[in-house]
Amino acid sequence: MNGFDDRLLTRNGLAARQLAALLLNHEPDTRLPRVRDFAEELGVGNGTVQAALALLEESRAIETTARGHLGTFLVRSDRGILWRLSGLGTLLAAMPLPHSRRYEGLATGLRTAFEAAGAPFAITFMRGAAARTAALAEGKVHLAVLSRFAADRVIAEQPVELIADLGPSTYVGGHGLVLRHGVAIGSPGLRVAVNAASQEQPMLARRAFAGRDDIRWIEASPLRLRELFDRGKADATVWNLDEVEGRLGEGVEVQPLGDEAARELSLRHSSAAIIGRTEGARALAAVRGALDLSLITDVQGQVLRGERVPAY
Incomplete structure (x- = not known):
């Protein structure tokens, strides 16, 4: 020394x-x-x-x-020197699994913006908003990335605060009503797929089929969704269009959501929100003033357009 x-x-x-x-x-x-x-x-x-x-x-x-x-x-x-001398370490954010180009762009944008602000930055990927929120509450991560819809619910219940709302289409591109070919929306006993690991998707599905007592709810993870439709075990769902495009085959059709409340919920779910603990996050407090949120969305847009290679 x-x-x-x-x-x-x-x-x-x-x-x-x-x-x-x-x-x-x-x-x-x-x-x-x-x-x-x-x-x-x-x-x-x-x-x-x-x-x-x-x-x-x-x-x-x-x-x-x-x-x-x-x-x-x-x-x-x-x-860079100030951060090293401060002993604050690396900022860690919890994000959804990078299974879409939109999430890859978001991860790339976050890393670019935090490093531009002089903060060493890393991402851990976790499936499910509940898992990311728990990691934040337990102090395992400094930040969690959720939909704005999920973030509002967490903020109302836990000592966390909104760091940023990145705007529509930054979390997902939107939601649509997915129907198996040959199935009418009004068919009795419709089997509707829901993802219990998501805070938002089941609520969107129930909103879209509100007022019907004949619906049969079928548990479905994103990985099993195509199998359920291909085997005729699910008739409909409301799903993230980023995951639907090119992944569910030709046996389904996608329709726009028809209910005003469902569309509003979908819009709030499409916005990426960054939340952090209200107290005790010295590393986050040290970088917030220098963080350029527009850089996150600019880089995400470049990745989505194929102008930039994802790097996170």
């Missing part, structure tokens, strides 16, 4: 690490808080803050300049 690393283990060094995390949210050419304000926030003395700032300047993480009565300004910062 060199002399500089040794100093990071001292009281001044600990303050430098804490300051590094705070300074990730400060842009160049902006006035820094006063030394006594930093000292109060960190619970240390003014001299410790001054020594910590000197350590950060020595490491070339920041460059500051004093402008008399105007205060001290941040001239330059290296977000």
Whole structure:
């Protein structure tokens, strides 16, 4: 361990690490808080803050300049060095399995945007919104990606908050009513496939077939859906069109959702939402101000159009 690393283990060094995390949210050419304000926030003395700032300047993480009565300004910062010194580690997000080009684009956009904000970033893929939400609540991940519909339900029940709503068609391209060829929507005893692992899909299906007491609900995972239709064991469903296209064969037809409420639910499900814990996520707090949400959707669009190779 060199002399500089040794100093990071001292009281001044600990303050430098804490300051590094705070300074990730400060842009160049902006006035820094006063030394006594930093000292109060960190619970240390003014001299410790001054020594910590000197350590950060020595490491070339920041460059500051004093402008008399105007205060001290941040001239330059290296977000990569600040992040490393802060000890915040890698930000981890939980996403759905990348089984569609849309999800591949979303994963690529997230990684691009977080790395542009100076944060080491990684993704873990989990099937089911409930599993991703549980991982967030247990502190195993910093972020979870859900539909806006699912996110609203989680936010109402748990201490999490909405970080971003990326807008329509960022989570899925939409939903449609899927019917096996030769089956009419009004056929009695219709067997409708639902995915119990999803928070939204069963509700969409029940909304689309509201008012009917003759429906038989058939459990179906995305992997088994085609088999059920091919074998004549399911007659209909409401499903994510990204998963339907080219995957259910020629034995089905897709119709638009006809109910206003079902269409509204489908729209909320098509928007990708990013949620995080309300408290305790220092790594997320350190990067939120620098995160460019438009970069996520721009990169996703490039992947969807075939202009960019997915990389996540």
